[in-house]
Amino acid sequence: MPASESTRDAVAQAIADTARFLPTQGPIDVFVAQNILQGFEDRPYEAAVVEAAGLFGTEPFMPESVYREELARGRIRAADIEAAVDAELGDTGGTRLAAGRVTLHALRLALLKHPVHQEDDDAVRWTLTEREPFATADAQDLWHACMEAVSLFRPAVLDGRPPARPRDLIVAVAPALDTDALVHPRLIRLCAAFLDQGVAARQMPGRDLGLLQASARLLAWPFGPVEPWATRLSGAMKAVRGRDSLDVIVDEIHAIGVPPSHRDEVVGRTLLALRGWAGMIHQLEQRPDRTPVRRVPARLADFLALRLVLDRLAAEWAAAAFGRAGDMAGLWTDLRDRHPPQRGPGSVARAFLLCQVAQLVGLTAADIRGLDAPDLAELERAVQQFDAVARRRLFHLAYERRHRIVTLDALAAHEAAPPPADRPAAQAVFCMDDRCESFRRHLEERGPEWETFGAAGFFFVPMYYRGIDDWHATPLCPIVMRPQHTVFEVPVEEAAGRHRLRQAVRRTLGRLQGGVSSAHRTLLGGSLLAAVGGAIAAVPLVARVVFPRSTDRMARTTTELGRGRVATRLLVDRQEDRPLADGTFAGFTVGEQAAIVRRLLEDIGLTRRFAPLVAVLGHGSTSLNNPHESAYDCGACGGGRGGANARAFALMANDPRVRRRLAAAGLAIPADTVFIGGMLDTCSNALVFYDRDHVPPTHRDELAAFTVACDIARAADAQERCRRFASVPLNVSTDEALRCVEARAADLAQVRPELGHATNAVCLIGRRQRSRGLFLDRRAFLVSYDPEADADGAILARTLAAVGPVAAGINLAYTLSRIDPIGYGCGTKLPHNITGLIGVMDGHASDLRTGLPWQTVEIHEPVRLLVVIDAPPDRITTAIARVPAVERLVANRWVHLAAWHGSRGGLASFAGGQFVAYVPESDRLPTVPRSVDWFAGHRGHLPPVRTAAALGGGLR
């Protein structure tokens, strides 16, 4: 029976309400680090993580024991805890408890500094009888006083609302009867078959009908035996055929015995029960253009309907165990009644807690006996309110506060580099990426003649890009943008013939390889291959495992010998006035190019004092055996590699027509300034420059000198990276370090080819001159911005719009994955199993695992991003108000914000809706000659320091 229109709307709305909490991760080949709790951004961070924890069964903060360890080793200080308690309690901190003997503030502080053990009655009794806990007669007396005290008043009753989803009710009453454990293997198999992008040789028949109808067609036929719980599967599926999903949902919720009043809750909880798969279906429904190979008609409503049919069958089977076969509504009501209410702790446990608290705040047995029932109840309530989650929240705030203070103190104490007198030898524009921070620093430490800038790594060239080896164009720009242009890489004319030959060779090899891999799937082919190929496979097996780096080099060399290297160029200029088949234009017009060049140069404040050589360096990452490889690529390129963007930008900026237009608009680039594009591999530390042959002979020397400086910098950078790898000795030299990172990129067995954005914590938006010479430990996104050329804050607003959500997204992906590596992250990589080319599962059948793997976040410090902007506070406020996405993040404290303006120091931190002048705790900032003098011999996080070499003098 079709449901009424209003019911259908209500169900659709309930689905949409929950859908925004589903993981937003798309197919894994374009992994973009985003805020895992995007759906909660409209509420304050501290409340949101607790709410999300309730919804997903995740952890809102790290375990209390971790914070206590950090307190013990000085990472959190007593002052931080006090400040956190002060900020939380405000005026209510003075509230007196226990007849005025203790303040609320003192109570909370005591509970934070000393652990109390909340245990149940049996555990306490065991402790009392087995462990002789009372050292003194006083303690014994106190215990008796507490036992007497708790008998005087009744504990506050905790209200436990019974769940609405039948499976949750069943498990709560009979823990061994988990119907999800029955349903999931079948459901996962169906979802995986439906979404598969090319692992299986045989595709699911009828995929075009959608998940529900394809599954119904498959399961409706009584082909064979089914699991005991699913004996009526084929009948149920026959009934579903040809019906609308929303109608099925309404009927199934009715059939499972849930009254309409609880329908929305059941819809929500059911969708979240396998949220990885549900999220992927939702993503492919929302962004079908992100489907890697073959679009499928993914619909969340189909998934829910299918799941509810299976859930209902399993619940009906379980109903028999409760003696209520066939009476689902009765079962539901019955289970709701039987649902064990959350009982508070028993009297012994309460006394034990009270006793510990009394000892902490210095109440004696006499004091306790002197309290009346309301006082005691109030004291107990105050203790209970400050439960584990509340304590962990305060610890976390204290933990973040210390990081903030260390960073802001360093910024306040750091002196800006003196304005350089000479024209710089070269300027290099990098991605804002935190991993580029160290590379830039090492380059700057080579001397004041090298200057660096940071910008979003697509360099404002949003494009679909198709390289000569690509079979289709991929978008290279932030995930929120859809490019309007396509840029092709083509062989230069002289090499066209060679390129055709090369392609033919490649295709033949590919066919052979494709033939081999499909032959594996046939019996005879497989055995023939196994028999013949086994001996051949032994060579790569041994070589790859034992000598990863040499094997990789050899493989590369032979491939290049076989196919030949082909010189190429990019078609950045508009090719035709008509758009391509996909609606984009091939190449950019001169006007568009001028706008792009101007946008970048203005944003980073590079509008005068041009060096003879300006390098624009994108980045990407290459590693083997790594399903999450794309997570290491450039976030600003939507999980792609930014080399092509840098190359395109350099071509545009060198174009005389573009320069004439820019000059007319008041941005004069000297004729002797040459741009060059390049790409840095953040895994192997390899650096390539594009179109070197375009560099005029006059600039060859500059380029050579710059290349030498970069080579020294990337070896030094490799050394700094290696200090974080526990498997690399701390005394590794720069050359060894470079070989080491190259080997990691080529090693099949390496689960940490690089550490990605781990440890990121700061985003600095401002003049590099102010932060140059400050060691930031690869923990800071560095965005160049010149406040002096931006009186009205327009540039700041568009910079924030471009970098704010990207940096915050990366930070929150790492932070949340670190806080709960299983719940928000995807756990350890070791058992990961690629499924359907869209994601990974743990082992053979699990929920699709989203978030970042443990190996990537292991050394991350989960702190919210501290955004420091080199601009006057009022301009920051105005600029943020213009960008709603950033305003929401700032207002709800998903990032911390500070202004850095004025002369020396001049910091103001944003709290409670306004900027407050920041008073540094200390103005000490040590100076070392070079970064290596600071990081050598250390594995852990290091505080900022001043490096003299980058400031062009002193200790060099």
Next chain:
Amino acid sequence: MSLLAAVLEPERTHDLVAALVVAQLAAPALALLGIGIPPLLGRPLSERTTSRLVGTGFATAFLAALVMFGVLAGRGFAPETVHLGTWFSFDRHAATIDLVADGLSVPYVCFSTGLCLLVNAFAGRYLHREPGFTRFFVLLAVFGTGMNLMVLAGSFDVLFAGWELIGISSTLLIGFFHERPNAVRAAIRAFVTYRICDVGLLAASVVAHTAVGSGDFDRLFHGGWPDATCLVPAAPATLLALLLIFATLGKTAQVPFTGWLPLAMEGPTPSSAIFYGALSIHAGAYVLLRCEPLLQAAPLAGWLLVTIGSVTAAHANAVGRVQTDLKSMLAYGSMAQAGLIFVEIGLGWRVVPLVHVVSHAILRSLQILRSPSALHDRHTLVAALGGQPGAGRSWTDRLPQAWRLAIYRLALDRGYEEMAVARLVVEPFRRLVDRLDAWERAGADWLGDLRLRGPRDREPLP
């Protein structure tokens, strides 16, 4: 020179082979003790020391195997039996600890220890900083010791010991991530399958002792591999062969014991590679090759092997084609090839299945170790082809739609094996246990006149 002299003198050759055989068992076993004991004393070794110790153990065993290969090759692989002692004996029965170096065991042990050495090198990096690092290497060393024991076994008794070590290390590695219920479930599933089939091997050992008074292979067979002849009379030989086939069905994942293999991919990738791509999956084939004279003496067993092998291969191939995750696909690939190897053995071939085992093992372990690269490899392939590889055609495409649906459903449900086990084994067993539980409660109530109402409703203690 002394080596050469030793080769020339039969007396000393025997001593040399004995020393080498013992080294192959002792090296991984000593490594196992070396890394296993310190953590028990509360002083765990560093990762580097752990993996190096096990690596040294395997390297020593590998070198010993290579030397032995050289020595035996010089003598045309004439079998050499090493008698290490007698466990117990009474009447004319004796359980001896015998090892044998011959044309089957020596090449095989070179290959298996070599592979262990390689996986050891891989895992040292792959498991870096994993909480179960030491546990993994302990289990790898247990496996290596068991594997060598099984391969070099000269009697059913020694073979059984090695077989069991392989089984237990496999189970524990499937359940390596024991905090995940799925991993533990899969481990138990594998363990139960192994135990059921182990009955076959144990019974075979008893039958052998009854038939010829010994479990020694040189009392059961005469001559060197692969030309040995059977000394057991036809009737017990058939029984022995059937029992052995039953014993090998579990570890080799043949019909009807196929279901555990895809689930076994819960452990870390290197253990999946060496167990279910390379060595453990072929242990059954090795045992059958070892006892091939029995199969010659029992044509019935040969035909049974051909049947089981071909049914498994067809099943695994059909199911493997619809698998959507890499590891399940590879698991069914392994299973299909293991089925074909069974067919080859059943047909009475000797060298072909041996070559098939070795090369399939190398290829499959490389594939499993590389499986996380699937996306990378796919992109390379797609770029080279200039488009997506077309779906392969199959004879099933010509069938009517209903048939195709039926075949797909059959494959997606993995031949209904899961459901059959649930309905025919698990469910009756559960009911039996429930009934026993009810009887026990009733009995206890009657005895103690207690009105036990189940733990949930018990009154809280005063």
